Amino acid sequence: MTHLQIQASRPYTVYIEPGAVNRLTEVPAAHEADQFWIITDQRVAELHGTTLHEQLEQCFPEKTRLLSRVEPGETSKSLSVYQTLLEDGVKQGATRRTLILAVGGGMIGDLAGFVAATFLRGVPFVQIPTTLLAHDSSVGGKVGLNLRWGKNLVGAFYQPSAVLYDVTFLHTLSDREWRSGFFELLKHGFLARPSFAPALLGLDLEAVKQLPMEEWLASGIAVKQRIVEQDERESGIRAFLNYGHTFGHAVEYASPGLSHGEAIGIGLVFASLLEDNERQAEQLVGLMRRLGMVLPKRHPFEVYLDFMKRDKKNNASIRFVLQRQGSFTLEEIEETRLRDTYDQTVRCLQWD
Structure with missing residues (x-):
C-alpha cells in the first residue's frame, strides 16, 4: 500500500495498491457527486468492466453510473471522439456535479481528462489507470487531444481529484504494453536523483513483469511529483x-501502430547520442532487443524533422532535453546536428 500526496494547485492523493478503486470512498468529490460517468475504451471495458462496477456498487450503491466507451488506441484522442463524448454526456444526463472516472491507459486519461476540463466549463474527474504507461500520464494534470500535425496540440492543465492505481489491472497487459510503460519508467529513472535507471537497463521482458510493481510505480511517480510540484504549468523544469x-x-506520429513508449525508447537513443553518450545509447539498444521490440518502418530524416518542428514545446527552434554532467538542460539544436544524430541513431539501432 503506497499513498503519495501531490501538492498541486488542487492537491490530491495517488493510491497505489491492489483494489485501489475502493479508495474512492476517501475522495471528497465522489461523495459530493450526483453520479459517476465512466469513460473507458472497449478493450478495458471487456477486461475490467465487471470488476469496476462491482467495486463501485460496493462503495457507492446509491450512485447512478453513466458509461461511454471509445475505440482503443491513440486515434481516439481526437476532436471528433471528444465531441462525441461531450454529446454523449449531455444525452445521458451528466451535470456539473457528475464525477468522471477515466478508466484505462494514457489515451483515456488524456481524453477523459480533457472532457472533464471542458464539459459544462469543468467537472471533477478521477484517474483509474490500467496500464504501466499511465503511471506517467495519470499524474500531473496534463490532459488533451492530438491533431493530425502532432501529439497533444490541444489541451489543458487540469488536476484530477485522485489517482486510484490498482496494480492487479496490470496482469492483463500485452507484451507491447509492458514495453511501452517500461520505457516511461526508465525515463523517470534517468531523471531521478540518485538515478535508478542503471537498475533497469539490464532487464529482459520477463524480469520486467516480475518487478515489485507497486514499489517501482511509486518511484516513477515520485520523480514526476517532485517536478510537477515545482512547476505545475511547464514554465521551467x-x-x-x-x-x-x-x-x-x-517517430510515434510517423509510425502508426507503434506504441508511445516504444517510440520514446527510440527517442532516448537519439537523445543519448545528442549528449555524446554512446555507451548509454548502446545499452538502450540492447534493452530494446531483450524486450522484443520490433523497429517501425524508417522514414527519411525530413519526415521526422517536420514533426519535431510542430512539437508544442518548440518555438522557432527545435529544443531537446539533454543530460549534462548529472543535470538536465533544455537546449536548442541546429538542423545539421539533428541530421548527423539521426544518421548515428540509424547506425546504432541498425535501423534498415
Whole structure:
C-alpha cells in the first residue's frame, strides 16, 4: 500500500495498491457527486468492466453510473471522439456535479481528462489507470487531444481529484504494453536523483513483469511529483519530463501502430547520442532487443524533422532535453546536428 500526496494547485492523493478503486470512498468529490460517468475504451471495458462496477456498487450503491466507451488506441484522442463524448454526456444526463472516472491507459486519461476540463466549463474527474504507461500520464494534470500535425496540440492543465492505481489491472497487459510503460519508467529513472535507471537497463521482458510493481510505480511517480510540484504549468523544469520525447513523438506520429513508449525508447537513443553518450545509447539498444521490440518502418530524416518542428514545446527552434554532467538542460539544436544524430541513431539501432 503506497499513498503519495501531490501538492498541486488542487492537491490530491495517488493510491497505489491492489483494489485501489475502493479508495474512492476517501475522495471528497465522489461523495459530493450526483453520479459517476465512466469513460473507458472497449478493450478495458471487456477486461475490467465487471470488476469496476462491482467495486463501485460496493462503495457507492446509491450512485447512478453513466458509461461511454471509445475505440482503443491513440486515434481516439481526437476532436471528433471528444465531441462525441461531450454529446454523449449531455444525452445521458451528466451535470456539473457528475464525477468522471477515466478508466484505462494514457489515451483515456488524456481524453477523459480533457472532457472533464471542458464539459459544462469543468467537472471533477478521477484517474483509474490500467496500464504501466499511465503511471506517467495519470499524474500531473496534463490532459488533451492530438491533431493530425502532432501529439497533444490541444489541451489543458487540469488536476484530477485522485489517482486510484490498482496494480492487479496490470496482469492483463500485452507484451507491447509492458514495453511501452517500461520505457516511461526508465525515463523517470534517468531523471531521478540518485538515478535508478542503471537498475533497469539490464532487464529482459520477463524480469520486467516480475518487478515489485507497486514499489517501482511509486518511484516513477515520485520523480514526476517532485517536478510537477515545482512547476505545475511547464514554465521551467517540468519540460525535463520530455526527456526522449522530442524525437520520440516524431517517430510515434510517423509510425502508426507503434506504441508511445516504444517510440520514446527510440527517442532516448537519439537523445543519448545528442549528449555524446554512446555507451548509454548502446545499452538502450540492447534493452530494446531483450524486450522484443520490433523497429517501425524508417522514414527519411525530413519526415521526422517536420514533426519535431510542430512539437508544442518548440518555438522557432527545435529544443531537446539533454543530460549534462548529472543535470538536465533544455537546449536548442541546429538542423545539421539533428541530421548527423539521426544518421548515428540509424547506425546504432541498425535501423534498415
